[in-house]
Amino acid sequence: MFKKILFVVVVLLGIISASIYQYFQVLKQPVQASSSPFLIVERGTSSKRLADILVEQKLSKPSMLLPYILRFDPKFKRFKAGVFSLEKISTLEDLLIHINGTQEAQLSLRFVAGRTFNDWQKEWQGAEFLKQTLKNKSEPEIAKLLGIEQPKLEGWLAPNTYNYIPYSTDLALLKRLYKRQKRILDKAWQNRDKNLPLSTPYEMLILASIVEKETAKADERPQVASVFVNRLRIKMRLQTDPTVIYGMGDKYHGNITKRDLRTTTEYNTYRIDGLPPTPIAMPSEEAINAVAHPDTTPYFYFVADGTGGHKFSKTLKEHNQAVQEYLKWLRSKKDK
8 A cells, every 4th residue: 555655646746757857848948039029929829829820939848848838837817918028038938927027128219300201201110110000091191180270290290209008099109299299389378478479379380390400509599580470460471491491392402592592382481471381390399398498699690600590680781791700600610
C-alpha cells in the first residue's frame, strides 16, 4: 500500500515538475519577428483567441498551455484591449506583462503654424500607421464631417504636436485639431479687447492667419496685429503680400511681381477692401491672441529690417525710407 502511495506521489510530482518546466519554457521563449511592429488586442478578446493571435503573428510557438496561462495566471489574465508596441520586447513573458499594464502605443505628428491645409493634408496622409479614411473626400466634405460651417478648413486646425494610437483614423485626429482651435478661438473672442474692427470670430481667425504669415517673431505679433487693426479702422487696404501669394495658388513660384500685385483675386488685399474671404494659413494660439489683444500703436506700415524682424512706421514717407534702407541692406548682403 505504501509503495502504491509513494508511486502516485512520485507520478504527481513528475507531472507538476513537467508542468512548471513547460510553463517557464512557454514564457521564456523569445518573441520572433512580426510583420507588424504592433500587437492589436480587440475589445472582448478571450484568452484562447489571444493565444491564437500570438501564434498567428508568430509571437509565440503553438502551446496547449498558453490559453490557460492567459486565463488563470494572475499576472497575465488582466490583459487590456488596445494597440501595443513590440519594441524592446524580448520574450513572451515581456509581452504578456506589457499588455497587462502598459498604456497603448503612441505615435506623434507635428503640424507647424503658418502652413496651409494642403501642406497639412500631405503630412497626415504620409503619417505612419494612421488609417486613411479621407483620401477621396474633398475639402468641403471633410469640413462637413468635422462640423465646420465654412467649406474651407484653412485656419480651423490648431498647430501643435499630437500623439495618436496606431491604426486610429485621420478623421479622429482632425477632430482633435479642430476642437482645440475652436476652443482657442472662442476664448480669444470672448476675452478680446473692446472696439476691435472685427464682427465675428471667423474674421479674427482670418486676421490671425495673416499675422502668422507676416512674422515668426512672437514678440512682434501684437505690433503687426496693431498695424492691420489700425488700417481696418480707417478702411485702408491691408496690402499684405501673403494674401497675394495665397490667392495665386500654384502660380506662385517664389517671387511676386508688380503684375501679381495688380491682378485682382479675392485674396489680393492690394486690390480688395477689408479682409480676404478665408484664412490663408493655420494660425497659432499666439497669433490669435495677438489679434484679440493688439498693441496700441500709431503704426500703419512695416517692412523687414534684415534681422528677422520689422521696421514699423507711422507715415508712408517713413515707410518708404525704411524700404530703401532694407533694399540697401539686401544689396550689401549680395555684394559680400
